[in-house]
Amino acid sequence: MSRPRTQAERLAATRATLMREARLIFAASGYDAAATEEIVQRSNVTRGALYYHFKDKRAVFEAIVEEVAREIAAAIDRKADPVGDPLQALIEGTRAFLDACLDPAVRRIYLIDAPAVLGWHRWREIDAPHGLRSLREGVTAVLAERPGQGLSVEPVTFLLSGAFNEAALWVAEAKDEKTARREMDRSLVQLMERLFGSPAEPARPPRARARA
Amino acid sequence: MSRPRTQAERLAATRATLMREARLIFAASGYDAAATEEIVQRSNVTRGALYYHFKDKRAVFEAIVEEVAREIAAAIDRKADPVGDPLQALIEGTRAFLDACLDPAVRRIYLIDAPAVLGWHRWREIDAPHGLRSLREGVTAVLAERPGQGLSVEPVTFLLSGAFNEAALWVAEAKDEKTARREMDRSLVQLMERLFGSPAEPARPPRARARA
DNA sequence: GACATTTAGAAACAGGCTGTATGTATGTCA
DNA sequence: TGACATACATACAGCCTGTTTCTAAATGTC
Known part of the structure; x- marks a missing residue:
């Protein structure tokens, strides 16, 4: 489960992680002060992943x-x-x-x-x-x-x-x-x-x- | 009156203009999308003036x-x-x-x-x-x-x-x-x-x- | 089971915007 | 009138977003 083998699993896992971490950071810092870089770092991906899943920062929010x-x-x-x-x-x-x-x-x-x-x-x-x-x-x-x-x-x-x-x-x-x-x-x-x-x-x- | 001679008058006039223009732009675009550059351009000053009058953008708001x-x-x-x-x-x-x-x-x-x-x-x-x-x-x-x-x-x-x-x-x-x-x-x-x-x-x- | 294709994400880049640091002309006052 | 303060202007550094290009793994096809 640590490394989902199938694409669908990988996709869902990454998205869920991004949502979870983003929610924590948005809650702590507010939308404006929340940097996408921090979100992806805590999610162990890069900003490329975030922008693959969401159109922009606003869409994540x-x-x-x-x-x-x-x-x-x-x-x-x-x-x-x-x-x-x-x-x-x-x-x-x-x-x-x-x-x-x-x-x-x-x-x-x-x-x-x-x-x-x-x-x-x-x-x-x-x-x-x-x-x-x-x-x-x-x-x-x-x-x-x-x-x-x-x-x-x-x-x-x-x-x-x-x-x-x-x-x-x-x-x-x-x-x-x-x-x-x-x-x-x-x-x-x-x-x-x-x-x-x-x-x-x-x-x-x-x-x-x-x-x- | 177009060019206030005394410093105090000049100060007050600039501040009032900045407030007026900033208010219009904040109202039209919202805080985040309102660029300080646009505020000062419409006020016929530079960003230096704005940051002389206010600590930062938030202070203007x-x-x-x-x-x-x-x-x-x-x-x-x-x-x-x-x-x-x-x-x-x-x-x-x-x-x-x-x-x-x-x-x-x-x-x-x-x-x-x-x-x-x-x-x-x-x-x-x-x-x-x-x-x-x-x-x-x-x-x-x-x-x-x-x-x-x-x-x-x-x-x-x-x-x-x-x-x-x-x-x-x-x-x-x-x-x-x-x-x-x-x-x-x-x-x-x-x-x-x-x-x-x-x-x-x-x-x-x-x-x-x-x-x- | 090789091979093209799509998927999921990485890496690099460009532009904008804020705040700061420094420069300068004008006003002020002894 | 000369030193100093005021009210800005100019230049710069850094961050942050969004876009573009690239790549490795997974998937579908024959």
Whole structure:
């Protein structure tokens, strides 16, 4: 296994190594400061190999962003049970997202650098079938239970997405991460419970709030 | 006035020109693709002048980010009346922010590139006395009217900030910007009204949402 | 099983861009 | 008016990306 004999194995192994090492360096140094030379040295190949596998440096980064997006979405879907209460699923999914963002690599690559390097549009395009899809489905399910609230799916989805992304960064940057995480969790739950309110009928829990 | 005689005038004029041209180029090309050579050519100076005024390229960018932050905050404060209803002030401030972000330069420089180039922490540090301060004050005022809701200022401030930033980008990137803007406005108002609810009962003009 | 062909990567090269070091004319002030 | 500081200009060194050319091993073909 140390020296893959077949071409296909060799190809896959090299690509996987490049992706792994590049991800570490992108996470540690940021996209701009990450030199392709360092990536290939740690991968025990030359820059020729990198440019054989990827069109340019940006393409390497984009592939990694897609990978990270898939991982995040998988973590969310693992926690956000679609059969139970939709609002609860949304809350659990959000928690899974915040936990995924405890990894500095995720924050640096996915939240900070990706929009700048790939552009906001492309970034959202990549996320569309993953985290964003999961969130949109959650919002859709919650709103389906609560018709006539005057909330539309798309704006709410992006509002929440932006809020969650910033929440992750705020927690990570806080002096006391543990405490910040707990504080943010409370506020997030409050935000979603109040935004969406209780399902259906006017019958609301104890402290019914008047509508404006 | 075309050739400032005194040194101080010359200094200020050159710096102002560099900032103006750099801002245009950073906005159009993004930080990375913006060459210092192009900045100085359009400013009718050489790179020597740029490196006399600024430590490096990043310092130019940082100065521009501070400038943009001040402008945004000024636009917000112009609209968010602190003497009226706090919630209404918050909503108006948010609208002013979204309007400020209609300028592509603001979005590209301030929302997209700044966190990547300067780092999230430094970015927030720069914003702290400006937009973030304004938002925090607004949230504080609103929560002061509504005690015991279990919402703490800091997490809510960052949640909202993240939501607003993403809202601005979503609106800008939408196919139909006008419609998107209206949709987002409705959702934003809903979000804030529901999150904060109605003020506590005691002593308050019945239903006066008086503001003009 | 020889042989052309493709694959996967190596090696070398060119260009651009940043930052720095040094030079210089003009303004400033005793 | 002469020394010094200011506000740039010029020249240079180094890094980093992307491209081009080259090569050895693997693969398909007869």
